[in-house]
Amino acid sequence: MSFRSRTAAKNYIRDNILRAYELRTRIPAGAHDQLLREVLRLHSDAEEKIGPGIDYFYVEETWRLPGKEAVSRDQRAIIVVRTDGTERDWSYWHVIDQPGEAANVKSALAFALEDGRLRRRDADFAAGMPPVYCALTGELIRQKHQADTRHLSPTWGELTEGFASAHGGWSAIETHSGDGYIFVGRDVEDETLRNEWLDYYAVHANPVYVKNESPERS
Known part of the structure; x- marks a missing residue:
């Protein structure tokens, strides 16, 4: 996928993935799953985030994550589930902006x-x-x-x-x-x-x- 600006790319992920999928529900194989895989591989800490490999992604409320209890209740995060069953949160904003x-x-x-x-x-x-x-x-x-x-x-x-x-x-x-x-x-x-x-x-x-x-x- 290509976007006219960084803002357009972030808005696409927010509107079509972050706000579109049910919480704690596996994002199915397809265009959105592939997009997230490509973006995560560009993360500055990709090796740590991906670990043994990517299994799937899901959307979670950010305040439920460890250390994030104080954030607004309307914020969401994308979680990667790795092939060994462990999970990591990560920021697509970080990848796109930096x-x-x-x-x-x-x-x-x-x-x-x-x-x-x-x-x-x-x-x-x-x-x-x-x-x-x-x-x-x-x-x-x-x-x-x-x-x-x-x-x-x-x-x-x-x-x-x-x-x-x-x-x-x-x-x-x-x-x-x-x-x-x-x-x-x-x-x-x-x-x-x-x-x-x-x-x-x-x-x-x-x-x-x-x-x-x-x-x-x-």
Whole structure:
């Protein structure tokens, strides 16, 4: 997913996840679960938060957490349940407001793909082409604005981590935020490296479409 600003990203998670799911109920596999997994992996304390691995997420009232009894009763938190059954609370605000090296590089790699993603989507929904179905539900996607690109196997994290590892790690990939122009997000500084990423993506990625909740347009 991409957002026009950090505020838009935080608002999306607040409105569609934090305030949308029942308390203490497992967030099911799908777009929201995948989004939370990607965001948590960008946390500055990701290794401690994730521990042996992510099982699932749920929403809890913040005041019920240890040491948080004094906070407002209307505040909520996202909890990660790890594969060993232990749990951790974590802040998506922290990740979005204070992105680390991995977050900046992933943003840059996603931006480099944007033009190609739109061309591929337009071509797949062109008149006379075979119908497009949701990779998660099998539901027909009638209009292109209802189709979100997803990476299920390999995941976006696996793709970007594989590329970064092959090029010296996150810190070895320089990014910029517009070089003086108005720009939200990051882009890859070195054009040669940017093209190598596009080639890597073409070979290793398997993008699919997942239907979003946008209504059909007349």
